[in-house]
Amino acid sequence: MLSIKNLHASVEGKEILKGINLEIKAGEVHAIMGPNGSGKSTLSQVLAGNEAFEVTEGEVTLNGDNLLELETEERAREGIFLAFQYPVEIPGVSNLQFLRTAVNAMRKHKGEPEMNAAEFMKLAREVSKQVDLDPAFLKRGVNEGFSGGEKKRNEIMQALLLQPKLAILDETDSGLDIDALKVVSDGVNALRSADRAILMVTHYQRLLNHIVPDHVHVLAGGKIIKSGGRELALELEERGYGWLGIKDEVAAQ
Amino acid sequence: MATTDKEVKELIKREYEHGFVTEIESDTFEPGLNEDVIRRLSEIKQEPEFMLEWRLKAYRRWLEMEEPEWAHVDFPKVDYNSISYYSAPKKKEDMPQSLDEVDPELLKTYEKLGIPLHERAKLAGVAVDAVFDSVSVATTFKEPLEKAGVIFCPISEAVQKYPELVKKYLGSVVPAGDNYFAALNSAVFSDGSFVYIPKGVRCPMELSTYFRINAANTGQFERTLIVAEEGSYVSYLEGCTAPMRDENQLHAAVVELVALDDAQIKYSTVQNWYPGDENGKGGIYNFVTKRGACIGKNSKISWTQVETGSAITWKYPSCVLRGENSVGEFYSVALTHNYQQADTGTKMIHLGKNTRSTIISKGISAGRSSNAYRGLVKFGPGAEGARNFTQCDSLLIGDRCGAHTFPYIESKNKSAIVEHEATTSKVSDEQMFLCRQRGIDPEQAVSMIVNGFCKEVFKELPMEFAVEAGKLLEVSLEGSVG
Numbered sequence: 001m002l003s004i005k006n007l008h009a010s011v012e013g014k015e016i017l018k019g020i021n022l023e024i025k026a027g028e029v030h031a032i033m034g035p036n037g038s039g040k041s042t043l044s045q046v047l048a049g050n051e052a053f054e055v056t057e058g059e060v061t062l063n064g065d066n067l068l069e070l071e072t073e074e075r076a077r078e079g080i081f082l083a084f085q086y087p088v089e090i091p092g093v094s095n096l097q098f099l100r101t102a103v104n105a106m107r108k109h110k111g112e113p114e115m116n117a118a119e120f121m122k123l124a125r126e127v128s129k130q131v132d133l134d135p136a137f138l139k140r141g142v143n144e145g146f147s148g149g150e151k152k153r154n155e156i157m158q159a160l161l162l163q164p165k166l167a168i169l170d171e172t173d174s175g176l177d178i179d180a181l182k183v184v185s186d187g188v189n190a191l192r193s194a195d196r197a198i199l200m201v202t203h204y205q206r207l208l209n210h211i212v213p214d215h216v217h218v219l220a221g222g223k224i225i226k227s228g229g230r231e232l233a234l235e236l237e238e239r240g241y242g243w244l245g246i247k248d249e250v251a252a253q
Numbered sequence: 254m255a256t257t258d259k260e261v262k263e264l265i266k267r268e269y270e271h272g273f274v275t276e277i278e279s280d281t282f283e284p285g286l287n288e289d290v291i292r293r294l295s296e297i298k299q300e301p302e303f304m305l306e307w308r309l310k311a312y313r314r315w316l317e318m319e320e321p322e323w324a325h326v327d328f329p330k331v332d333y334n335s336i337s338y339y340s341a342p343k344k345k346e347d348m349p350q351s352l353d354e355v356d357p358e359l360l361k362t363y364e365k366l367g368i369p370l371h372e373r374a375k376l377a378g379v380a381v382d383a384v385f386d387s388v389s390v391a392t393t394f395k396e397p398l399e400k401a402g403v404i405f406c407p408i409s410e411a412v413q414k415y416p417e418l419v420k421k422y423l424g425s426v427v428p429a430g431d432n433y434f435a436a437l438n439s440a441v442f443s444d445g446s447f448v449y450i451p452k453g454v455r456c457p458m459e460l461s462t463y464f465r466i467n468a469a470n471t472g473q474f475e476r477t478l479i480v481a482e483e484g485s486y487v488s489y490l491e492g493c494t495a496p497m498r499d500e501n502q503l504h505a506a507v508v509e510l511v512a513l514d515d516a517q518i519k520y521s522t523v524q525n526w527y528p529g530d531e532n533g534k535g536g537i538y539n540f541v542t543k544r545g546a547c548i549g550k551n552s553k554i555s556w557t558q559v560e561t562g563s564a565i566t567w568k569y570p571s572c573v574l575r576g577e578n579s580v581g582e583f584y585s586v587a588l589t590h591n592y593q594q595a596d597t598g599t600k601m602i603h604l605g606k607n608t609r610s611t612i613i614s615k616g617i618s619a620g621r622s623s624n625a626y627r628g629l630v631k632f633g634p635g636a637e638g639a640r641n642f643t644q645c646d647s648l649l650i651g652d653r654c655g656a657h658t659f660p661y662i663e664s665k666n667k668s669a670i671v672e673h674e675a676t677t678s679k680v681s682d683e684q685m686f687l688c689r690q691r692g693i694d695p696e697q698a699v700s701m702i703v704n705g706f707c708k709e710v711f712k713e714l715p716m717e718f719a720v721e722a723g724k725l726l727e728v729s730l731e732g733s734v735g
């Protein structure tokens with residue numbers, strides 16, 4: 001489904017991604033781990049089309065089509081979803097209005113009729129319960145005054161509403177209490193399907209107890225330096241990143 | 254930055270959609286202003302003597318006055334002798350007596366503007382007075398209003414039919430010599446609306462005046478007077494558009510509101526005069542004096558305005574809070590784009606005990622425009638326990654526009670309390686990225702964010718027009734990001 005070849009990207013003239021190679025097939029769940037500042041969020045943002053980052057080399061295809069030449073919103077409509085590590089607030093715009101606008105933009109793209117306010121309200125209420133968010137959150141401004149955990153649940157709610165082909169979850173597990181972690185994991189597992197892929201960035205192997213990945217990759221210094229199965233995460237937890245010989249390299253930058 | 258800059262160039266530039274000209278035969282005065290012009294105007298309108306005297310007095314005052322220069326705007330001097338002071342569609346005979354007699358061209362014009370006047374398609378629950386250049390061409394729902402005892406008619410008609418009321422209240426809130434533009438308006442005002450709500454009556458529907466400038470080189474000087482007797486209530490809406498023309502056109506209106514004991518007046522404006530093109534050519538100069546007097550105790554006047562049009566806007570709807578416990582409110586959204594300049598705000602003059610006022614101002618600047626809030630909150634010696642709350646928020650779109658806030662506070666009473674909050678924010682790249690990542694068009698994203706920013710004001714608009722105002726912002730914002 002997603003194929004990344006020798007991807008280089010920089011921000012403000014500084015190279016962050018230094019040749020990423022990654023193949024993700026439909027139905028798979030990939031976990032990306034790695035030290036702080038290694039480029040995990042950058043990779044997520046570049047895939048979603050954030051223009052603050054410049055792709056200097058390499059290619060990315062989604063089901064064979066060149067992803068890099070699409071605008072952010074076009075990528076979204078093709079099924080790329082990014083759950084943000086730090087969701088931004090949009091004061092005064094209700095979550096409900098924001099979500100309906102998004103859902104209708106997708107529907108329009110697929111040639112489906114738009115949902116009216118009442119239809120959408122019903123759907124949104126159901127989905128908000130699925131991530132254990134009080135429907136009252138639908139009326140509040142987008143992420144406005146949400147706690148860290150509420151923001152993360154809100155991101156998963158959006159993924160459930162938009163039903164993407166590729167969901168990129170950037171540290172959706174961080175800052176969650178134990179119950180919330182369960183709720184969010186259940187949400188992500190609900191997304192799992194044979195025609196959908198999930199790429200999750202995490203620091204904690206405990207998430208992987210709930211959402212069992214097919215592949216685990218270690219991103220360090222802008223490159224994937226090791227890939228493996230589920231057991232790699234356990235090993236990382238036990239031994240840290242030192243044994244991979246990367247700590248110093250990252251620190252030196 | 255990268256995001257927004259790119260969007261600017263890509264976003265389409267839709268043109269001002271009310272920019273058409275109606276081909277209609279008009280009687281238009283030669284440009285120029287002198288006492289004879291005023292006499293002729295008064296004669297055409299068959300005004301009683303007192304009205305002519307009033308106009309001439311205002312004209313003489315005006316001649317002695319200097320054009321103000323203090324507003325935070327910049328424009329070439331207006332040549333008052335190159336403007337025509339009267340233009341009216343040629344009538345078959347006299348004034349149209351019913352809508353059937355109104356020129357179909359005119360009805361079409363209003364229909365195109367979304368203001369159907371004929372019986373079948375009238376706006377539900379809203380009575381409309383349509384003013385075309387210098388005259389009122391039609392008023393809808395006359396009968397049910399008459400039944401309720403409400404007077405809603407062109408002011409030219411009121412001068413003839415209700416001279417006592419006009420004499421009593423005209424100029425009572427905005428005296429002829431109040432300021433340069435008010436004096437000019439008092440001398441040459443052509444038409445506008447008159448509203449009188451009798452004691453204890455709740456006006457059964459929204460009242461609305463729709464102003465349209467059509468003729469070239471014509472000034473529009475309308476005059477609106479609303480009087481709410483004891484315990485009455487009225488909600489009034491004003492809408493405005495003009496054709497696209499390369500020359501600037503002058504609009505200098507005066508609006509006076511009078512609220513007696515326990516009366517409430519809600520005055521809403523959706524102003525969409527032609528703003529000029531993207532290079533700053535053409536557009537309306539909108540120099541308006543709007544003031545309400547809460548004469549009676551427990552009375553209330555609310556101004557709600559959504560300002561998106563005009564090349565230059567100079568406007569400060571104000572409240573004089575004389576009656577005890579009276580309340581003044583000002584809710585404003587002012588959007589400027591391209592080379593538009595706006596200097597707007599309000600004055601809340603607290604004279605009576607326990608008077609209260611609220612000011613919520615939302616300024617949005619895009620393109621190379623300049624948007625200034627200028628507000629005065631004044632407490633007289635008798636304003637025991639008076640309070641004001643002011644909130645001024647500015648939103649910048651791109652980095653070539655400007656926002657300025659000039660709050661003035663004058664207090665002669667120690668017990669009065671003022672609270673002031675001000676914020677300036679930008680539509681951030683992160684917000685845009687979030688919206689686009691969810692599949693939303695950049696343009697729709699901007700208008701959604703701006704609408705969110707204006708929410709507190711929109712909720713004050715009558716339902717029918719809140720949606721309209723949202724759409725208007727959307728259109729006005731097109732091509733704005735950057």
Ligand SMILES: Nc1ncnc2c1ncn2[C@@H]1O[C@H](COP(=O)(O)OP(=O)(O)OP(=O)(O)O)[C@@H](O)[C@H]1O
Nearest residue numbers: 011012016034035036037038039040041042043052
């Ligand atoms: N907009 C930016 N301007 C400058 N530097 C940036 C920008 N965005 C990211 N970087 C830098 O790029 C590097 C990679 O950042 P990134 O956010 O991708 O790391 P990460 O792997 O997600 O880290 P974490 O685990 O802490 O979330 C960091 O050194 C960061 O400071």
Ligand SMILES: [Mg+2]
Nearest residue numbers: 040041042085
């Ligand atoms: Mg990160």
